[in-house]
Amino acid sequence: MTDSVRTQTSQRVLGLHAVFVYVFFYAPILILVVFSFSGDRLVGRWGGFTFDWYGEFLDNEQLTAFHDGAIWTSLKVAAVSTVIAVVLGTLAALSLERFRFRGQRVFDALLYLPIIIPDVTMGIMMLIFFSEAITFADTYLGFEFAKGLKTVVISHIAFNISFVSVVVRARLAGMDSRLEEAAMDLYATRWQTFAHVTFPQILPGVLGGALLALTLSLDDVVVTQFAAGPGATTLPVFVFSLIRRGVTPMINAVSVVMLVASLLLIALMLLADGLRSVADKSS
Amino acid sequence: MTAIDAPEARQATPEFEALALRQERRRGFLLALPAWIYLFLFFAIPFGIVVVYSFATRTSRGGVALSAWNLASYERLGEDIVRNVLVRSLGLALLTTVICLVAAYPFAYYMTTRSTRVRNLMLVFVMIPFWTNFLVRNYAWRLILAEDGPWNTTVDTLGIDSVTGWILDLPSWIAPDVLVGWMADVPEPLFTKLAVVLGLVYSFLPFMILPLYASIERIDSSLFEASRDLYASARQSFLRVLLPLSMPGVVAGSILVFVPSLGAYVTPDILGGGKEVLLGSYIVTQFGTARNFPFGASLSVVLMIVMLTATIGYFRSGGRNL
């Protein structure tokens, strides 16, 4: 009797703690949204409802200009790096889960590193690498290039390949390799087996990996900052420099826009997850 | 999957089997090749260059002389200023990890006691902050802690000032200096260690909850019941059964929080205002204003070694899902 009372009490305490954790997670985000509508010039003070900051945001050429505004830059970088990373990462996942080859363990380890390496280190790596590469290209190959959009894309692909391959690998590992054997037993060629059986099975993983890559690319500040040159300012880099220079409430509005973008991606992710669970019902 | 395209039907021989195996290996290798080349060019080489730089010499104009290899950059790690930065960063990363662990464990445990539907819902709402833009989440705290911001307004209204003031007046044998220092920051935490730790906990708490939940969920709940049946108290059951069995999750979560906290750059910059120099910003400074590339490279190498040791340790101890 006392035991069940004690259990109930402890459950209640745990429940309360959970509520507290969620408040901790979501209150700051909500406060940010609320203050993005505040009329006061100080970021954290309420000064009546207004859309002014969103207006200022839309009028800001550096942010919203077509083609070279920070938003467009971010979207371009994210889209290109995601597509390339998804292709390379999926191939890498297939090779690791379905084949044995020489150098596999080294490859596997190399593939893990970009995930666990702190972004400052990765940023420094890119900074030094590109400066050396520029000198090298100039001296030995006789062509010139400068840091710009391309170098940002290159650096984003470098970390995104790994994340995509981890997600796709998890999916492949959960897939019975007998399905592929069955397809070949049923007269499918290698290519047909991939097209009709393997790919449909790993598609949710590929989509999940793509969304993760997109999110990471849109999120990244540190690596981008070191890999970017003039004219390649992504949205997070722009916002970061804005915050450092001194905050104006327009940042609140920009942040809310970024927040909404994140939430949209999450919604897509959950959708992909829903697809996955439908596909998984069989097992 | 060992089939190869053999147009003519023949009797199998060891040579044919070896050929088939070789072809299969080549296929795997070719599939991996694009990513291999990419990561070699744009990850392994940059990685190598950083290591090489760490043994190079800084020229008087702030450039790098790729000759006269030496350990000077590593010897500087012993200097007082550098040691302070390292100790402070390690301390804050450790504190962040402990706070995350203490906050996440009961939460993760509570999740596992709920029904599947509730559990999945709870999981989704932990995932959302995890996926939400990192910069925005840190900025949100900057706003909250800003001068005249919600935090300060609340503190003023509630008069917490006087409470902390009262603690500050306690003799140091009751309230140790560290605690007093931290409490002194409470009324205006922005640009203090307190704000940095808050930001780091806020950023990385999901990294702790998810692996903890995964490992606690795997534990057969009847084990807990069995230990109760065998006369263990709830406390004993927790210490002797639940905690040891969920250790992989504890270790995984701790590494996932500790490593990025140690190398954090954005959070200390936004919430610490650069006042409390931590490893991440210190490294960046070496490539910016200080222009000492070799030293910055050696600090990066140290950071990588810590990270690799932690990760390898985790894999060695039987962990898998990082």
Add this chain to the structure above:
Amino acid sequence: MTAAVELMGITKRFGDVVAVDAIDLAIEDGEFFAMLGPSGCGKTTTLRMIAGLDFPTEGSLKIFGDEVGTLPPNKRPVNTVFQSYALFPHMNVLDNVAFGLRMQGLSKSAARASSVEAIELVQLAGMEARMPSQMSGGQQQRVALARALVNKPKVLLLDEPLGALDLKLRQEMQGELKRLQQELGVSFVFVTHDQEEALTMSDRIAVMNQGELLQVGTPEDIYEHPANRFVADFIGQTNLLEGTVEDSSTVCLANGARVQARSDKAVGTSVAVSLRPERAHIAAQGSVDERPAVDGVVDHMTYLGNARVYRVRLDWMEVEVREENRPGAELHEPGTPVSVWWDPGAVWVVGDE
């Protein structure tokens, strides 16, 4: 007549491990053939080699006289029912069944017509649109069968087809498999570790252990005349009384007793006399006259309803005796000295080879 499947000197090595060791085997057309053995004995590897999922290291592998050793699975006229079925989870029943025909280039409508027929054959008519996840284990099993059979394979391979089913369903599917095989007249080659399943279903059985083929024969052959100690012990239950061959009709047991047992083994070979529990009888000591017998003490008795199983302790080993539970059957309490006896023709002498 050409054999449906013929293996000659088939060997499979994985690195240093010999999974299948120079097997010779011919499976006739229209035969229900079982490959039986403990796990890891090489039976599944053998099946996979016939299917083309693994290549032999060496040896000849013929299907209806054609050498296929180097052909990939999609070029072989055989189909497989996989362990746990391997149904494509993202396709409905019809698409699963039609898969093989489509891959062979049949038009959608032609493939559909044959598939519907095959689905009827396995008694799943009307379930074409179901997804595998919505079906019971037994139904999935039938889909897997239809998916293989629709291609009219010259040989059907089944890898532990009933392993995932519960006892009742298993018995039902045993009958179903047998019916299909007789109806289609195709040879079925199935791999199992369950000796009872192999005995009840097969025309012939191949017993394997540690990569070696120990015996091929009809269920009766294998049960009555096991080729060696392993087969005798693996198929059914038996008591192996150790001894040496004295002459062609006598074996000297380990305790020195001579018993009548025919064998063609050389004099002096160490052998075992296989005495099945149901062929042995138990009687009060001294009451057995002419027939071969050994003396012992009842250790304990287990009541099975239709029979009683006695464990009798001899002075050098224990034997099991199964007495049918007939009215008036004599009871032997534990501790009673008894004689275990049998008819001279009831035992079979096995060696190591």
